[in-house]
Amino acid sequence: MSKIELKDWQEKIRTPEIECISRDEMASIQSKRLVEVVNRVYDNVPFYHEKMKDLGVEPGDIKDISDINKLPFTTKEDIRNNYPFGLRAVPEEQVVRVQGTSGTTGKLTVIPYTQKDIDVWGECLARELTMAGLTKEDRIHICYGYGLFTGGMGLDIGVSKLGATAIPMSSGNTKRQMMCMEDFGATAFACTPSYALYLAESLKEAGVIPRLKIKAGIHGAEPWTKAMREKIEGILGINCFDIYGLCEISGPGVAMDCIHHKGLHIQVDHFYPEILDPGTGTATKEGEYGELVFTTLSKEAYPLLRYRTKDITSIDYSRCDCGRTLPRISTFKGRTDDMKVIRGVNVFPTQVEQALVSMGGAVAPHYLLVVDRVNNLDVLTVMVEVDESYFSDEIKKLDALRDKVGKVLKQALGIAVKVKLVEPKTIQRSEGKATRVIDNREI
Numbered sequence: 104m105s106k107i108e109l110k111d112w113q114e115k116i117r118t119p120e121i122e123c124i125s126r127d128e129m130a131s132i133q134s135k136r137l138v139e140v141v142n143r144v145y146d147n148v149p150f151y152h153e154k155m156k157d158l159g160v161e162p163g164d165i166k167d168i169s170d171i172n173k174l175p176f177t178t179k180e181d182i183r184n185n186y187p188f189g190l191r192a193v194p195e196e197q198v199v200r201v202q203g204t205s206g207t208t209g210k211l212t213v214i215p216y217t218q219k220d221i222d223v224w225g226e227c228l229a230r231e232l233t234m235a236g237l238t239k240e241d242r243i244h245i246c247y248g249y250g251l252f253t254g255g256m257g258l259d260i261g262v263s264k265l266g267a268t269a270i271p272m273s274s275g276n277t278k279r280q281m282m283c284m285e286d287f288g289a290t291a292f293a294c295t296p297s298y299a300l301y302l303a304e305s306l307k308e309a310g311v312i313p314r315l316k317i318k319a320g321i322h323g324a325e326p327w328t329k330a331m332r333e334k335i336e337g338i339l340g341i342n343c344f345d346i347y348g349l350c351e352i353s354g355p356g357v358a359m360d361c362i363h364h365k366g367l368h369i370q371v372d373h374f375y376p377e378i379l380d381p382g383t384g385t386a387t388k389e390g391e392y393g394e395l396v397f398t399t400l401s402k403e404a405y406p407l408l409r410y411r412t413k414d415i416t417s418i419d420y421s422r423c424d425c426g427r428t429l430p431r432i433s434t435f436k437g438r439t440d441d442m443k444v445i446r447g448v449n450v451f452p453t454q455v456e457q458a459l460v461s462m463g464g465a466v467a468p469h470y471l472l473v474v475d476r477v478n479n480l481d482v483l484t485v486m487v488e489v490d491e492s493y494f495s496d497e498i499k500k501l502d503a504l505r506d507k508v509g510k511v512l513k514q515a516l517g518i519a520v521k522v523k524l525v526e527p528k529t530i531q532r533s534e535g536k537a538t539r540v541i542d543n544r545e546i
Contacts, residue, residue: 119230121372122427126420129428132372134167136400141165141174144406147192150185151175151408168375171398176384177410182351183210191215193404202253203350211251214350215404221260223401224353227370228261231359234368234425235319235344237291239266244289244317246298247324248274253354254324258293261356274298277305285311291319293346296327296335297537300468303338312339321346323355325537326435326453329364330460331468345434351410352397358432363424366431373401376430377409378418392417392436413438415451443474443540445481448518452539455485458515465489465504469530472540481544484521485512491526 142162144151154175155161164173182190191198193215200221203213216224237243243262247254255273262269270287272280274294280302284292294302299322306312317339322332323346332343347367348355357374358367369376378393379386387393395414399406415436422428437451444450452472460468467488475482487508493501501524509522531538 122230122368122429124428126428129371130168133375133400136372137168137171137375137398138162138165140398140400140402140406141408143192143403144408148190148406150181150190171375171377171409172386174398174408176396177407179212179351179411179413182212186210187213188215190405190407192406193217198404201251202256202354203251212350213251217403219401219403220353220405223373224257224356225260225264227353227356227373228257229264230370231346231356231368232261232265232267232321234359234361235291235321235342236362237265237267237319241265241290242268242270242288243321244270244272244280244284244287244292246272246274246280246292246294246302247355253348253350254293257348257354257356258321277302281306281309281311284317285314288316290316291321292317293321295324295537296322296331296343296345297325299335299343300331300338303335307338315339317341319344321359323347323359326437326441326451328453328457328460329434330457332364334460334468347432347435349412349414351407352399352412353402357397360431361423361425361427365423366419366433368423368427368429368431371429373399375400376418376432378416378432381413381415387417389420390417392433395432415442441540443472443483443542445474445483446518448516450483450516450518454515455512455539458511459487459508462508462511465493466508467527470539471530474540474542474544476544482521483516483518484523486523486525486530488527488530489524493524494526 145155145162158175160173197217198215199218200216201213203211245255245258247258249255259269259271270289272283299320318341320335320341320343322343335343342362344360345367346355346359348357352374358369360367375398377386377396379396381394392415395412395416397410397412398408416432418430418432420430423431437453442449442451455470455472456468459466459470469488471486473484489504493504505522505524512520
């Protein structure tokens with residue numbers, strides 16, 4: 104295997120002109136599409152019609168993209184309250200597909216698509232696969248789940264639009280994944296970052312890495328750190344890329360980073376981003392962290408106005424080294440609903456991951472946060488996998504490592520934590536989104 108080198112990437116990459124136009128030119132496109140989508144939802148979606156009337160806003164008040172702050176917010180609760188298709192903006196006969204959440208608890212989040220919606224989804228994903236240096240000559244092994252979940256089907260649609268070969272493995276059965284990855288000659292693979300690390304470790308243990316043709320990994324659906332990316336890259340000898348999407352907006356394809364890894368480029372001709380203070384709803388300054396809010400500019404079946412994603416990030420409007428002018432969001436700090444307030448301190452799982460990876464090989468980036476309330480005091484226990492040699496050596500060595508991990512985490516989080524060191528593979532691996540936090544205060 105060999106990762107894509109920068110020179111080869113620059114020679115092969117195909118960058119659509121729309122990704123390199125000026126901010127003013129893009130604003131003109133966004134303004135036209137915003138006016139169209141506002142009229143569409145006002146006329147066809149009673150929910151938005153009433154929301155806008157409550158705010159005293161009519162379609163004529165929205166003249167360009169700068170008027171977006173006059174529009175109402177949309178939340179996941181609004182979608183669930185209008186289950187299954189209460190926010191649909193087109194006749195039923197125009198719907199060609201539905202996608203959504205797996206719905207393990209509560210109401211499903213179900214999003215209908217017209218054929219144009221599918222075409223736009225595929226175009227956005229094809230653009231992003233080219234960001235990873237992939238072309239129609241590649242074979243892309245997709246081990247995201249298929250079904251209602253947008254991950255597998257979304258990548259499949261994007262690979263087809265690119266003209267490459269899709270290997271639709273879906274999730275599960277790691278041994279079979281490894282066999283097909285080798286036998287089918289996959290040159291890239293797509294899955295969650297936590298499963299990518301698990302798969303990389305499994306491939307290393309099986310000794311098959313030298314026989315693989317993989318050069319790139321496309322990973323998303325959960326927050327991850329630069330350190331985790333570098334760990335996966337180090338094991339497999341490839342480039343890994345961070346892809347972002349959410350089923351309410353379009354699934355994967357909303358944003359992805361390029362080979363320079365300086366933020367995720369948003370396809371802003373289709374998805375308009377705002378970064379807002381999650382408490383006040385006011386816009387943050389460029390570079391400041393806040394909640395990511397999206398308005399879909401071209402969706403036909405299920406357009407959403409100012410959808411609150413709960414993802415915490417910042418935005419950069421400067422031109423990237425790759426030449427794209429598409430604004431870039433930073434790697435996610437976490438989610439407002441993943442964040443745990445422990446003794447008055449905001450704690451994100453990614454802070455723990457970053458601290459553990461910084462310690463080197465003694466500890467693995469496999470961890471679990473357990474929050475309890477003891478005598479009216481919040482107690483955070485962090486379970487961390489360590490090399491099995493620590494359990495066969497003298498107890499002092501294990502105690503010393505536990506103390507070291509505790510100090511590193513206290514410095515990273517700003518609060519003292521309990522540390523429980525466990526043997527390798529004690530913490531359950533995930534082939535989907537990893538479970539990082541158990542909050543017993545909510546039980």
